[in-house]
Amino acid sequence: MIPVFASPVxxxxxxxxxxxxxxxxxxxxxxxMLVGAFPGVTATMAVALASGFTLTMEPTQGxxxxxxxxxAAQFGDRIPAILINTxxxxxxxxxxxxxxxxxxQGKAGLALTTSALGSAVGMICGIVILxxxxxxxxxxxxxxGPAEMFALVVFGLTMxxxxxxxxxxxxxAAGAFGLFLATVGRDPITGDQRFTMGILELNGGIPFIPVxxxxxxxxxxxxxxxxxxxxxxxxxxxxxxxxxxDSKLLKRLAKPTAIGAATGSVIGLVPAxxxxxxxxxxxxxxxxxxxxxxxxxxxxxxxxxxGDTSSTATLGGSITTTMALGVPGDSVMAVMIGSMMIWGIQxxxxxxxxxxxxxxxxxxxxxxxTVLTLILSLLRMKxxxxxxxxxxxFLWVVILVFCMVGTYSINNxxxxxxxxxxxxxxxxxxxxxGFPPGPAVLGLILGxxxxxxxxxxxxxxxxxxxxxxxxxxxxxxxxxxxxTLPPLRQLVRRRKAANVGKNVPTLQP
Amino acid sequence: xxxxxxxxxALIAAGLLAVTxxxxxxxxGGAADGDxxxxxxxxxxxxxxxxxxDLTARTIAxxxxxxxxxNVIVENKPGAxxxxxxxxLAEQAPDGYNLAMMGVEVATLQFMDYDIKPENYAPIGQGSxxxxxxxxxVDSPFKTLDDLxxxxxxxxxxxxFSSPGIGSVWDSPAAGLQQLAGIKLTxxxxxxxxxxIAAAASGKVDFSxxxxxxxxxxxxxxxxxxxxxxxxxxxxxxxxxxxxxELGIDLQNASWVGIMAPKGTxxxxxxxxxxxxxxxxxxxxxxxxxxxxxxxxxxxxxAEMATFIQDEAKRYGPWIDYAxxxxx
Numbered sequence: 001m002i003p004v005f006a007s008p009v010x011x012x013x014x015x016x017x018x019x020x021x022x023x024x025x026x027x028x029x030x031x032x033m034l035v036g037a038f039p040g041v042t043a044t045m046a047v048a049l050a051s052g053f054t055l056t057m058e059p060t061q062g063x064x065x066x067x068x069x070x071x072a073a074q075f076g077d078r079i080p081a082i083l084i085n086t087x088x089x090x091x092x093x094x095x096x097x098x099x100x101x102x103x104x105q106g107k108a109g110l111a112l113t114t115s116a117l118g119s120a121v122g123m124i125c126g127i128v129i130l131x132x133x134x135x136x137x138x139x140x141x142x143x144x145g146p147a148e149m150f151a152l153v154v155f156g157l158t159m160x161x162x163x164x165x166x167x168x169x170x171x172x173a174a175g176a177f178g179l180f181l182a183t184v185g186r187d188p189i190t191g192d193q194r195f196t197m198g199i200l201e202l203n204g205g206i207p208f209i210p211v212x213x214x215x216x217x218x219x220x221x222x223x224x225x226x227x228x229x230x231x232x233x234x235x236x237x238x239x240x241x242x243x244x245x246d247s248k249l250l251k252r253l254a255k256p257t258a259i260g261a262a263t264g265s266v267i268g269l270v271p272a273x274x275x276x277x278x279x280x281x282x283x284x285x286x287x288x289x290x291x292x293x294x295x296x297x298x299x300x301x302x303x304x305x306x307g308d309t310s311s312t313a314t315l316g317g318s319i320t321t322t323m324a325l326g327v328p329g330d331s332v333m334a335v336m337i338g339s340m341m342i343w344g345i346q347x348x349x350x351x352x353x354x355x356x357x358x359x360x361x362x363x364x365x366x367x368x369x370t371v372l373t374l375i376l377s378l379l380r381m382k383x384x385x386x387x388x389x390x391x392x393x394f395l396w397v398v399i400l401v402f403c404m405v406g407t408y409s410i411n412n413x414x415x416x417x418x419x420x421x422x423x424x425x426x427x428x429x430x431x432x433x434g435f436p437p438g439p440a441v442l443g444l445i446l447g448x449x450x451x452x453x454x455x456x457x458x459x460x461x462x463x464x465x466x467x468x469x470x471x472x473x474x475x476x477x478x479x480x481x482x483x484t485l486p487p488l489r490q491l492v493r494r495r496k497a498a499n500v501g502k503n504v505p506t507l508q509p
Numbered sequence: 510x511x512x513x514x515x516x517x518x519a520l521i522a523a524g525l526l527a528v529t530x531x532x533x534x535x536x537x538g539g540a541a542d543g544d545x546x547x548x549x550x551x552x553x554x555x556x557x558x559x560x561x562x563d564l565t566a567r568t569i570a571x572x573x574x575x576x577x578x579x580n581v582i583v584e585n586k587p588g589a590x591x592x593x594x595x596x597x598l599a600e601q602a603p604d605g606y607n608l609a610m611m612g613v614e615v616a617t618l619q620f621m622d623y624d625i626k627p628e629n630y631a632p633i634g635q636g637s638x639x640x641x642x643x644x645x646x647v648d649s650p651f652k653t654l655d656d657l658x659x660x661x662x663x664x665x666x667x668x669x670f671s672s673p674g675i676g677s678v679w680d681s682p683a684a685g686l687q688q689l690a691g692i693k694l695t696x697x698x699x700x701x702x703x704x705x706i707a708a709a710a711s712g713k714v715d716f717s718x719x720x721x722x723x724x725x726x727x728x729x730x731x732x733x734x735x736x737x738x739x740x741x742x743x744x745x746x747x748x749x750x751x752x753x754x755e756l757g758i759d760l761q762n763a764s765w766v767g768i769m770a771p772k773g774t775x776x777x778x779x780x781x782x783x784x785x786x787x788x789x790x791x792x793x794x795x796x797x798x799x800x801x802x803x804x805x806x807x808x809x810x811x812a813e814m815a816t817f818i819q820d821e822a823k824r825y826g827p828w829i830d831y832a833x834x835x836x837x
Contacts, residue, residue: 048558052567055798145713146697186590189698190836191621191675200596203589203623272704326726327707334703338564341802349730411557411587452700459697460669460714 012360028068036076040406043073086217091275094307101299122309126316138324146456151475162284163438165297178443188452210420218424260309268317274330275311282310555594572789603773632814639720661692682762722803
């Protein structure tokens with residue numbers, strides 16, 4: 001397969017540059033962007049359905065199709081998150097925190113551009129990691145067993161404070177509610193039923209995507225309908241002025257971008273943890289590091305950039321663990337492994353020796369897909385924004401239809417639609433009474449991971465399994481610091497402020 | 510997006526067709542059976558898109574289409590361990606136009622407090638199987654299955670294994686191993702095969718019990734080593750690995766995938782479908798796909814399947830009870 005005169009790298013790149021492969025990439029981009037923009041339809045589903053058609057293709061073309069859908073969906077899903085507060089896929093939950101407030105302030109165009117740029121930077125960081133250090137990093141990923149996963153999830157749970165947007169007690173109450181919801185279903189270890197109330201579908205637990213569509217999309221629409229006063233209120237969401245960030249803004253965004261990229265790249269390597277969690281953690285890390293952290297959650301471009309960069313940066317890490325370990329880095333990659341085996345490519349530790357050209361092909365496909373998707377995202381921005389110029393009542397109907405059809409299409413299940421409606425009502429209650437939805441969603445995602453991994457760790461070695469693992473201990477220490485440091489720092493700052501002008505000697509310079 | 514809408518439209522149309530079809534059938538009784546199939550057949554996959562069961566369905570559907578002369582529409586209806594789809598199928602008209610893929614859960618969910626009874630279905634046939642093996646981390650002190658059993662005897666409950674979940678097709682034979690060898694192990698259930706095998710590959714547990722084909726990635730990558738296969742004969746791809754039977758533990762198990770219809774489907778319809786499935790599973794293209802996903806193409810007809818499912822229920826019942834009583 002490898003000609004004598006060409007290196008595997010050149011061979012791999014050349015395979016992608018063939019016209020028919022490029023055509024496949026183009027089709028993949030269109031599918032991916034549509035899929036991403038449609039709430040409820042996840043990249044996993046799109047890739048799974050497309051894998052039926054790609055089985056007969058050449059491996060390079062098939063990979064090009066599937067990977068491109070995956071990449072393009074990461075850009076498409078930001079659009080509904082920013083414009084209508086409904087994450088297109090779970091990976092853009094963090095996008096709603098600042099993206100939607102920005103759109104309400106008339107900065108939808110700027111938000112979309114910044115988000116697309118951030119996503120592209122994140123993607124490229126992830127790809128660079130894949131190209132440069134796939135094999136050594138996958139050895140690190142291999143260390144993530146139940147104990148380490150539990151510690152990581154505990155760290156993730158500390159984010160509840162951050163996403164409470166200042167309302168700590170209501171935020172923690174919402175978080176506890178999310179954790180409670182996470183206990184519904186079958187016990188992960190013993191298989192016993194918990195809170196299933198005789199409803200068959202609840203055996204699988206509370207479905208996560210219908211809940212986020214209900215919490216974010218449906219609740220917001222109904223709230224708008226309730227608070228709408230005829231003739232009153234200027235149309236708040238339409239584009240004003242700035243489309244592209246200027247150089248001053250870009251400079252300010254450099255730090256959150258770097259934080260997001262670093263956070264996402266590391267989290268992407270951990271098997272089974274994807275862009276949803278990484279987006280939230282990246283957003284919160286940037287908030288802690290920002291000088292303007294009071295803006296976060298109220299329309300901060302820094303927050304938007306950090307979350308989006310972080311959630312796309314996981315992609316490189318996911319592909320790395322998948323290819324080098326044979327362990328799916330996320331649910332899309334689980335589907336991809338199936339397809340690759342049919343093509344006779346077996347992901348796993350031996351892959352990089354048996355197919356040295358493959359990694360070059362992968363990187364080339366990802367780069368081309370990222371650049372083309374970014375260009376396309378920026379080009380069609382003005383058209384997308386027209387959606388917001390619809391009169392409110394049309395927009396509401398459009399969103400409601402999207403929420404319903406999108407939810408139904410996840411599993412072809414009416415039960416999911418009911419769950420979406422119920423949690424839309426719960427979300428409305430939370431919105432009206434000032435309970436932030438972020439912590440509840442975080443509890444629902446992380447609860448099952450925390451519980452099952454803690455119990456697995458305890459089954460293998462008892463508490464020793466956790467406290468003898470260096471990775472787990474470091475993560476737990478970080479988690480403790482994440483909770484205790486901000487209030488301490490605030491205390492110091494308050495004391496300093498109180499001492500101003502009193503001429504009290506202080507240790508602080 | 511377009512595809513989803515189209516699919517929904519197709520679904521509604523199919524639903525309407527099914528309704529009108531039923532009423533027509535009710536009037537004419539069994540007379541229409543001779544013309545089967547006269548309209549599109551729906552094949553429900555009780556698992557999410559992307560797994561090996563889903564793949565089997567999508568590979569076999571076009572081959573069934575060729576033989577039956579009508580479209581075979583594959584649709585995923587995952588949820589609650591497959592029981593959402595199984596319950597749905599049991600309520601459909603037994604006319605052969607509504608089928609579902611099935612796995613061993615058809616026989617075993619009844620032991621996990623689900624209301625799924627194998628008697629409610631008419632099996633059509635089996636399409637593939639995935640025989641199992643016991644594998645340990647490469648640097649494990651256990652060189653043979655006997656080493657493992659001796660260690661478990663010396664320290665009851667200290668040897669751990671990972672499984673794809675309690676009551677699953679691989680947790681259950683581990684209960685069989687404990688009963689046959691007179692040992693006590695600790696089960697660490699994971700959420701599916703991939704993370705379960707990865708946990709063994711990185712040494713977080715002492716061994717993995719799963720399909721030979723699923724463990725293969727980590728064996729080829731130098732992280733796992735097979736101790737024994739749970740097969741009647743030695744696995745042709747791994748002739749050096751002994752079977753458990755040779756080692757004095759008469760334990761066999763394989764995961765499998767098949768197709769079934771609701772109970773009461775007319776016999777000649779079942780036969781027609783079963784024959785179509787036999788031809789499809791013999792197809793070279795089908796065999797290639799199944800083999801490259803490290804499974805074994807296998808066919809059993811409807812009668813063989815009916816006995817087989819009863820046997821599976823008899824085997825798994827005591828295993829699942831044992832596992833439930835021995836999990837912390």
